[in-house]
Amino acid sequence: MDSMIRHKEQINQQLARYGVKFGIYKNGAFHERFFPYDPIPRIITAQEWRVLERGLRQRVDALNHFLRDIYGPKRILSDGVVPEDFVYRSPGYLPQCEGITPVGGIYSHISGIDLVKGKDGAWYILEDNLRIPSGASYPLIARDLCRRCSPDTFRHNGVLDNRNYGQLLRKTMDSVNTGGIHVVFTPGRYNAAYFEHSYLAEQAGAVLAEAGDLYVRDCTLYYRSIQGDQRVGAIYRRVSDEYMDPLTFEPESLIGIPNLMAAYRSGNVAVLNAFGNGVADDKGIYYFVPKMIRYYLGEEPILHNAPTYLPFYQEDMHYVLEHMDTLVIKDVAEAGGYGVIFGSNLTSQALDELKRSILTQPRRFIAQEVIDFQDLPILDGEVQVERKADLRAFVLTGADEITVWPSGLTRFSRNPDSFIVNSSQGGGFKDTWILSH
Amino acid sequence: MSRQLHFFYDINLEFDTPVTEHAFTLRCIPPSFPGQEVLDVTLELEPGVPYTRQRDSFGNLMQIGRIAQPHSHFRYTVHGSARLDLEGRRQEADTPIYRYPSAYTTPSPAILACHQGLVLPENPAEKAWALAQAVAARMTYLPGVTGPSTTAAQAFDAGQGVCQDYAHLYLTLARLSGLSARYVNGLTEGEGASHAWCEVWLAGIWTGIDPTRNQWVDDSYLRFGVGRDFGDCPIERGVFLGQAIQRQTVFMKVCQ
Numbered sequence: 001m002d003s004m005i006r007h008k009e010q011i012n013q014q015l016a017r018y019g020v021k022f023g024i025y026k027n028g029a030f031h032e033r034f035f036p037y038d039p040i041p042r043i044i045t046a047q048e049w050r051v052l053e054r055g056l057r058q059r060v061d062a063l064n065h066f067l068r069d070i071y072g073p074k075r076i077l078s079d080g081v082v083p084e085d086f087v088y089r090s091p092g093y094l095p096q097c098e099g100i101t102p103v104g105g106i107y108s109h110i111s112g113i114d115l116v117k118g119k120d121g122a123w124y125i126l127e128d129n130l131r132i133p134s135g136a137s138y139p140l141i142a143r144d145l146c147r148r149c150s151p152d153t154f155r156h157n158g159v160l161d162n163r164n165y166g167q168l169l170r171k172t173m174d175s176v177n178t179g180g181i182h183v184v185f186t187p188g189r190y191n192a193a194y195f196e197h198s199y200l201a202e203q204a205g206a207v208l209a210e211a212g213d214l215y216v217r218d219c220t221l222y223y224r225s226i227q228g229d230q231r232v233g234a235i236y237r238r239v240s241d242e243y244m245d246p247l248t249f250e251p252e253s254l255i256g257i258p259n260l261m262a263a264y265r266s267g268n269v270a271v272l273n274a275f276g277n278g279v280a281d282d283k284g285i286y287y288f289v290p291k292m293i294r295y296y297l298g299e300e301p302i303l304h305n306a307p308t309y310l311p312f313y314q315e316d317m318h319y320v321l322e323h324m325d326t327l328v329i330k331d332v333a334e335a336g337g338y339g340v341i342f343g344s345n346l347t348s349q350a351l352d353e354l355k356r357s358i359l360t361q362p363r364r365f366i367a368q369e370v371i372d373f374q375d376l377p378i379l380d381g382e383v384q385v386e387r388k389a390d391l392r393a394f395v396l397t398g399a400d401e402i403t404v405w406p407s408g409l410t411r412f413s414r415n416p417d418s419f420i421v422n423s424s425q426g427g428g429f430k431d432t433w434i435l436s437h
Numbered sequence: 438m439s440r441q442l443h444f445f446y447d448i449n450l451e452f453d454t455p456v457t458e459h460a461f462t463l464r465c466i467p468p469s470f471p472g473q474e475v476l477d478v479t480l481e482l483e484p485g486v487p488y489t490r491q492r493d494s495f496g497n498l499m500q501i502g503r504i505a506q507p508h509s510h511f512r513y514t515v516h517g518s519a520r521l522d523l524e525g526r527r528q529e530a531d532t533p534i535y536r537y538p539s540a541y542t543t544p545s546p547a548i549l550a551c552h553q554g555l556v557l558p559e560n561p562a563e564k565a566w567a568l569a570q571a572v573a574a575r576m577t578y579l580p581g582v583t584g585p586s587t588t589a590a591q592a593f594d595a596g597q598g599v600c601q602d603y604a605h606l607y608l609t610l611a612r613l614s615g616l617s618a619r620y621v622n623g624l625t626e627g628e629g630a631s632h633a634w635c636e637v638w639l640a641g642i643w644t645g646i647d648p649t650r651n652q653w654v655d656d657s658y659l660r661f662g663v664g665r666d667f668g669d670c671p672i673e674r675g676v677f678l679g680q681a682i683q684r685q686t687v688f689m690k691v692c693q
Contacts, residue, residue, distance in 0.1 A: 088537040095534045095665065098494035216460065217503055219489050247462045247674050258460030258676045262491055262501045 007149040008039040008379060014145045036428035037142055038378045042389065042410040043433045049406070052115075052123060052393065055302030057402045058293060060111045060395040063130060063280050065296035067107035070279055071097050081295050082288045085312070089363060090285065090332075092131075092278015094241060096248055100265050100275075103176040104399030107274040110172070110236070111395040112136075112409075115303070116373040124306045124371055126390060127286060130277040132238050135409040136394050137196040138429050140165050140203070143407070146431065158436035162407030166203025168396050173204065173234040175398030176270035180233030182206035183214070183223060187239045187255045197238050206236065216259040219266040234270040241275050283332040283366050284310070307369040311362040320358065320367040324351055327367040329358070342370070378412055378430070387412045391432060406434040439522035440656040440693060441476075444624055446631070447514045447688045448673060455507035456679030463488075463500040464662040465515050465672050467623065472526040473660055478517030484508050497662040497670050504677075511675070521656040528641035535617040535638065539665035542609040545590035551575070552613045564614055565637040565646055566653075572607050573651045585667065600633040600649040601667050607635050607648040608666065620666045621645065626657035626691045631672060634658065659691060 016034055044052070069076050070087055077084045087093050112133025114126040143162055147154055173182045184201035186194060188210050201208035207223060214223055214232065221232040237244060243253040248261040263269045279285065287308045290301040309316040309327075320327060324343040331339035341354065358365050375386035389412040394405040410432045446465065469475045480500060482488065488502035504511065538544060544552070555571055557564045579597040587595075589609040592602035604620055611618035617638035625632045634647040634654060645654025662670030 084533055088533055096494050096669070098534075100494065215458065215503070217505075218487070219491070219501065246676050247460060251674065251676075259462065259501055259503070262462070262489065262499075265491060266489075 005039050005379065007146070008037070010149050011039065011142065011145050012037050014149075015142065018141065018145075035138055036414070037138075038412065038428055038430040039146075040377050040379060040384075041431040041433045042376055042391065043435060045435050046437050049434045051302065053404045055123075056113055056393050056395050056404050058297065058299060058302055059113065059125065059128070059289065060108060060397055061402060062289065062293040062296050063111070063128060064105075064107055064397060066292050067130075067274070067277060067280050068101075068105055069296075071100065071107075071276060076292070076295060079295070081291050082285070083312070085363060086282070086284050086288070087279055090279045090282045092241075092276070092280075092282050094249075094276040094278075096261065097274075097276035101267075102264075102274040103178060103267060103270040106176060106397050106399060107277050108280070109176070109272040109274075109397050110169070111397065112392045113395060114390055114392050116371055116390045119372045119374055123303055124373075125286075125289070125303055126306060127283065128281040128289065129392075130281040131273060132240065133392070133394070134193040134196055134238070135392050135411075135429075136165055136405070137199045137203075139407050139409050139431050141199065142429070142431050157433070160406040160434040160436055162405065162432075162434075165394070165405055165407070166200070166205075168403055168405060169200060169204040169236070170206075172396045172398040172403075173206070173236060173270070173272065175400060176272070177233035178268055178270055180221075180231035180269070181223060183209045183232050183235045185209050185214070185235050185237040185239060185257075187211075187243070191238070193238060200236075204236075211255050211257065214257050214260075216257060216263050219259075219262045219268055221257070221260065221263045221269045232269055234272060236272045241278065244275065283330050284312075284363065287366060306371050309367045311358050311365055311367065316367075317358070317362060320365075321355055324355065324367075326370065328370050329354060330366050330368065332364055332366060344370075376410070376412060376430070378428070385416070387414065387416065389413070389430075408432045438524065438656070439520050441518060441520050442626065442657070442659055442691050442693060443516075443518045444659055445514075445516040445688075445690045446624060447512070449510060449512040449686045450675075451510045451684045451686075452508075452677075452679065452681035453684075454679060454681045455509050456677040456681050457505065457507050459504040459508065459511060459675060459677035461502055461504075461511070461673065461675035463513060463673050464493075464497050464670055465513060466498045466500065467517075467519060467659050467661050468496070468498050469519075472522055472524075474520045474522075474525075476518045476520060478515065478519075481512075481514045483510065483512040483514075493670075495662070495664045495669055497664070513673070519659055521659065523654075523656055526642050526644075529638075529643060531617050531638050531641075532619075533617075534665060535619045536612055536615075537665075538609070538612060540668055541588045541605045541666035542612065543588070543590065544609050544613055545593065548590060548593050548606075548609055549613070551593070552610055555610075555614075557614055561616060561637075562639050562644075565611065565616060565618075565639060565644070568607060568610050568614060568616075569646055569648045569651055571610060572603055572648045576603055576606065578603075578649065585671075603648040604633045604635050605666055607646070611635070611637060619643070619663050620670065621658075621660055621663050622667070622670060622672060623661040624659045624689055624691045626693070628688075628690045630687050630689055631661070632658075633667070636663065657691075 108130040112129035184206045186197035222229045242249045244256045245260045246253045293301045311317040329341045376389040392409040488500045491499045583598040589605035592598040622633045636643040664670035
């Protein structure tokens with residue numbers, strides 16, 4: 001461990017040299033900055049990991065069942081487990097996907113599940129990210145650099161090797177590939193996660209492509225290469241649904257592939273992740289995930305949600321209005337740590353305004369108990385301090401297996417008073433060690 | 438009682454400089470369903486490229502293709518005949534998506550206020566009719582004020598628009614009133630351009646109502662596509678490479 005700390009500056013310099021950057025939009029302008037790395041790893045024991053692994057596989061399995069059901073028979077709605085309002089009013093629900101079955105029936109191939117560890121030692125799910133979750137490349141490249149700076153550390157501690165993420169991604173893409181090359185599709189240089197797109201393409205043996213590099217002919221996707229046009233069998237796209245096909249979604253999109261939807265509908269290309277997944281990682285739908293696990297799998301959820309209230313239900317509305325000052329209120333339409341309001345931080349006037357919004361638009365909000373989560377040590381200069389941190393676990397689902405990457409992205413808040421750890425809000429990251437014992 | 442219609446629909450897109458990489462999706466072939474039997478139909482494209490047929494998630498027929506080479510115009514002509522018979526309509530299950538707001542039919546505060554001021558009958562068919570009267574009372578037909586991307590809220594504020602705007606405003610009010618209602622485009626008997634109207638799910642039957650003409654739909658309406666709003670079922674959508682200025686000419690004729 002001491003050796004890791006000694007190498008902090010060296011690692012951060014290496015990260016800078018390799019261009020491990022994170023883009024951020026502030027006041028309308030694009031800035032790139034380094035994603036600060038902290039050398040003290042989060043350590044998860046083998047025993048604890050076994051539970052997390054089982055729980056994460058179970059959760060993602062249920063979420064894929066849900067997506068298949070929603071864009072198909074909708075049994076969970078007709079059986080009254082999820083009110084239809086939460087599906088049909090969700091901005092992530094895309095009726096253009098009704099009746100389309102993706103290759104292998106998989107919707108969420110790469111899932112980023114955010115968890116926190118409470119002071120009681122239990123893990124809680126904060127949110128599911130089933131669209132284009134980012135962040136796997138940071139711990140991946142940091143580990144690689146750490147091993148170079150301090151090989152002994154990994155010889156003497158039984159840490160599971162996490163450098164197989166590229167192979168896992170490759171295997172997942174292989175399992176749904178319809179015959180052709182693998183492509184990682186990026187919106188381009190000015191995207192927040194461009195570094196990651198290029199890195200993952202290299203790691204997975206895929207071609208990195210932008211809008212002009214791909215086209216659809218005869219409902220088949222092609223990549224223009226210098227050796228001639230090549231058929232694409234699987235596209236890992238890092239562009240949001242609404243910009244992916246200007247002939248189906250946002251007509252003004254210049255970063256999409258015209259008629260990609262036709263190729264997808266024909267089953268001629270696998271799209272990772274599938275279109276329309278936003279309906280399952282909506283903050284309102286989050287409340288129902290434990291119910292989905294029972295409904296589709298007939299199992300008790302292994303991992304728990306943070307205690308959540310839906311003002312949509314009368315009894316919850318009452319509780320929320322009475323306990324606003326101790327709850328965290330989330331606007332379901334916002335992402336990336338935006339639209340998260342701690343009742344305790346509000347003036348009484350702002351509190352009243354929020355109450356009025358909740359009363360007039362109950363479907364728009366969820367309320368959660370503030371989880372007292374464990375702080376992790378980080379180095380602030382030479383001093384070790386405690387900060388809030390979460391864990392994004394990456395779950396890869398192929399046509400025949402669900403694998404949890406034995407690592408993850410641990411993000412921490414640099415502000416001692418903040419519970420929000422999203423990288424777009426200025427946090428840093430550290431490595432996550434899964435021990436083999 | 439049924440009516441046999443002959444239809445001819447011709448669209449020509451001209452580009453002032455050649456364009457390339459032109460990808461298109463057309464929904465210009467009327468489908469057959471109970472109440473509308475397409476007897477024969479021909480589609481001609483210029484340039485004559487191959488196209489693939491698919492059905493979208495709303496059940497519409499699509500013709501999908503791509504013109505890679507430089508071209509200065511894109512023309513599609515569809516003609517044929519169909520037998521229309523409203524009596525032939527069958528009961529169908531409700532589709533919940535048509536009860537919820539969509540991109541073009543999200544109510545604005547002004548529309549909500551207008552809706553609250555309406556006194557509507559309980560009976561769904563009477564309610565559907567009353568809503569058409571409400572739209573007619575608030576809108577004046579005037580081309581050129583609105584465009585293809587105009588929402589119901591914008592058209593309501595303008596108080597003016599064309600069939601697409603009437604349909605969107607009608608759908609917004611109908612969904613606020615608890616009706617399942619969907620957007621329809623197609624052709625009607627006569628000459629001119631394509632038309633847009635609505636269908637309301639009444640006693641299990643998708644029943645056509647035309648807010649622009651303020652009348653129930655009869656056997657003179659030939660349906661091309663349906664959707665939550667215009668965005669789901671445009672007759673033509675395309676993107677291409679090039680800086681060309683586009684000019685469109687439309688000719689349409691439907692007769693018995």
